[in-house]
Amino acid sequence: MFKKILLLLLILTILSCNATKPAIVTTKPVPGKVKKPVSRSTKHKAKPTTKGTDSHTPNRSVAEVIESSSRTSVTNDVIGNYIIQYKDIAIGNMKKYGIPASIILAQGILESGAGRGILAMNANNHFGIKCHTGWTGDSVKHDDDASQECFRKYNNPAESFDDHALFLTGRSRYASLFSLPKEDYKAWAIGLRKAGYATDPKYPEKLISYIERYNLEQYDNQALGRKYVPSERQTIKIASVDNRSGSFYEVQKGDTLYSISKKFNLMVDQLKQNNNLSDNTLSIGQKLRVN
Structure with missing residues (x-):
């Protein structure tokens, strides 16, 4: 009897130990499917960059490409300096020949690349x-x-401006232009294209754009002795300079490149380079860049 009780206690003890162990669940792998380990990484955001700019660099003049007899890249400052340098010649030619000064300057800018084109540099030819x-x-x-x-090749830019006036006044196909009002630069721009001065269909549009962007019609008013009232359109301002102070010097009687270079502490070659001069010829009233 005692043996039976002892055997019963032993069985109960074994059963109670098995009940406390956790159940183990196994899962058979699916054939052909391998579970990849998960890896975690931290992404760093790239800092935005602006190509060709620097927040510490001041704004510069906007460059544009002028296409005429050559392809030339210039800035507003270059065009502004060109206007300052030749506006007096344009006004004088308007008074003498009847061609609007605004048209003369606009054609000079376009045809010569504001004095930086190949023909202007090599031949002083500003009108192609x-x-x-x-x-x-x-x-x-x-x-x-x-x-x-x-x-055509000229000794200096002033000769090119004079020949441009003679070219227009001396050819019958341009005769109709001189019946147009002198202050109507739009009609002149369109008339030049119709008369065959240029083959570019956008030629009038380009001339008018330069005239209006740089207020070139003010020089028409100066030549006509009229008061000029600037329009409200957005234009590019051009800084004015004195004859002897500032960026330009007006050539006087007896001046030479050497004497002018000494006045402004420049090398003759630098003075020629600044003004696109191919030789040492100067004309009275010509404006030279001396900065």
Whole structure:
């Protein structure tokens, strides 16, 4: 009897130990499917960058490309300096020949790349005038509508401005222009294109754009002796300078490049480079950049 009780106690003890162990669950892997370990990483946001800019760099003049007989990249400052340098010649030619000063300057800007184009640099040709029949002066070869065309070469830019006036007044196809009002620069711009001065269909639009952006019609009013009232459109302001103080000097009788270079502590070569001069020829009233 005692043995039976002892055996019963032993069985109960074994059963109670098995009940306290946690159940183990196994899962058979699915054939062909491997569970990838999970890896965690921290992403760093890249700082935004602005190509070609620097927050510490001051704003500069906006560059634009002028396409005429050559492709030239210039800034508003370059165009403004060109206007200051040649506005007096343009006003004088308007009084003498009847061509609006605004048109003269706009054509000069466009045709010469504001004095930085190849023809302006190498031949002082600011209006892209080709040799044509009867030209006996100097010339240069330059690729334009055709390869190695003949273009007129001048001793200085002032000669180019004068020849431009003679070119328009001396050819019958431009005669209709001189019946237009002198202050109507839009009609002149359109008339030049119709008369065949340029083949670019946007030629009038480009001239008008320069006239209105830089208020070139003010020089028409000066030549006509009229009071100029600036329009309300957004324009680019041009800083004015005195003859002897500032950025430009007006050539006086007896001046030479050497004497001017000494006055402003410049090298002659630097003075020539600043003004796109190919030789030492100067004309009275010509404005030279001396800064």
